[in-house]
Amino acid sequence: MNWMIRWAGPFPLFIREGHGASVTDVDGHVYLDLCLGDTGSMFGHSPAPVVQALREAVARGITMMLPTEDSIWVGEELARRFRLPHWQVAMTATDANRFALRLAREATGRPKILVANGCYHGTVDEALVSLREGRVIARKGSIGPPVDPSLTTKVIEFNDVSALEAALAPKDVAAVLMEPAMTNCGIVLPEPGYHEALRNLTRRTGTILILDETHTCSAGPAGYTGAHDLTPDIVTLGKPIASGFPAAAYGISQDVAVQTIGKIRAEESDESGIGGTLTGNALAAAAMRATLQHVMTQEAYDRMMPLAERFEAGVADGIRAYGVPWHVARVGVRIEYAFRATPPSNGAEALASKDSLLERYTHLTALNRGILLTPFHNMALVSPYHTAADVDRHSQAFRETVDSLVS
Numbered sequence: 001m002n003w004m005i006r007w008a009g010p011f012p013l014f015i016r017e018g019h020g021a022s023v024t025d026v027d028g029h030v031y032l033d034l035c036l037g038d039t040g041s042m043f044g045h046s047p048a049p050v051v052q053a054l055r056e057a058v059a060r061g062i063t064m065m066l067p068t069e070d071s072i073w074v075g076e077e078l079a080r081r082f083r084l085p086h087w088q089v090a091m092t093a094t095d096a097n098r099f100a101l102r103l104a105r106e107a108t109g110r111p112k113i114l115v116a117n118g119c120y121h122g123t124v125d126e127a128l129v130s131l132r133e134g135r136v137i138a139r140k141g142s143i144g145p146p147v148d149p150s151l152t153t154k155v156i157e158f159n160d161v162s163a164l165e166a167a168l169a170p171k172d173v174a175a176v177l178m179e180p181a182m183t184n185c186g187i188v189l190p191e192p193g194y195h196e197a198l199r200n201l202t203r204r205t206g207t208i209l210i211l212d213e214t215h216t217c218s219a220g221p222a223g224y225t226g227a228h229d230l231t232p233d234i235v236t237l238g239k240p241i242a243s244g245f246p247a248a249a250y251g252i253s254q255d256v257a258v259q260t261i262g263k264i265r266a267e268e269s270d271e272s273g274i275g276g277t278l279t280g281n282a283l284a285a286a287a288m289r290a291t292l293q294h295v296m297t298q299e300a301y302d303r304m305m306p307l308a309e310r311f312e313a314g315v316a317d318g319i320r321a322y323g324v325p326w327h328v329a330r331v332g333v334r335i336e337y338a339f340r341a342t343p344p345s346n347g348a349e350a351l352a353s354k355d356s357l358l359e360r361y362t363h364l365t366a367l368n369r370g371i372l373l374t375p376f377h378n379m380a381l382v383s384p385y386h387t388a389a390d391v392d393r394h395s396q397a398f399r400e401t402v403d404s405l406v407s
């Protein structure tokens, strides 16, 4: 896996177990975990209600290829939170995005999709692309790109309303697939008015707006969508939705439902390109239900949010104290510092400030102080299990890292 290759040392840590906000490696070292499985365990490792639900579900049968009642509860709860009436499950966020794109193409009869430069939406072929001097090219490192990506995809810079308008004008784009705030090239926040423009332009051109909330559900129990009152046509979710158990979900509007579900003929539905044998298995539904009911709750966010603010302030203080040209950004309980003085407004700016060697150094110095950051960029997550003392421990370690660089 790529995160093992990109590891700061010669080999990745091998983990014996993870509990709450910590992991223990096979040599017995205990780490304060700020990586949290790159969001899969955003609510801490193995929360008790989810362990209990999985234990009970596994004894009742793992997969029957028939729905259990948990799926009704999960669908109703997601509809309530995200204000989209129809929900479907998938195994991973990648799957959810792939299936959402299929629905968008079916609904619009259009071939192309549009993404933001610097995006990541999982191993979705159409989205493994970059913008280079105005041209759409396959993402560097993408293995065996299937076709010329400019045939399937348009790429624009995030926050660029004129580019968005120009790209949607020919009305050949089925869907815009975006994170509401970018998190995979560092954090890039939407500028004031960007979401209004995105919604207006997609509506005006009959383009479906898919917001990928896989990471931005760090913003609250209904994601960035709920926290900022956005109205996408489709929302995709994954990673922590079942506390890290493989499960994902996507919700669609009534309009998209009419344009897609209504066309499905039972005789032809077997090989639709959506779902798979294990999709919607009983364990996944049980884990999603327990997570939504007991773990991914408003109370949990109420506890996490002040700690995330404290984390951000601790890093900002360290940056200020040493005068390094870095900045720190936050989307709810997701915090990230980057090697440029001001926040980037798009993927190109964010990617230009990447410094792989420096990044490995910051990861290694954290690791040597018993702190685990995500293997990609300088990202940290705060779970309900973290404490103010944990946060302060990171702030201190961060200062020591910067101190070792500048003195």
Ligand SMILES: Cc1ncc(COP(=O)(O)O)c(C=O)c1O
Pocket: 092, 093, 094, 095, 097, 120, 121, 122, 123, 179, 184, 212, 213, 214, 215, 238, 239
């Ligand atoms: C925004 C976003 N969407 C989708 C995915 C894909 O998730 P998964 O690898 O669990 O399929 C990721 C993974 O990092 C992501 O960051």
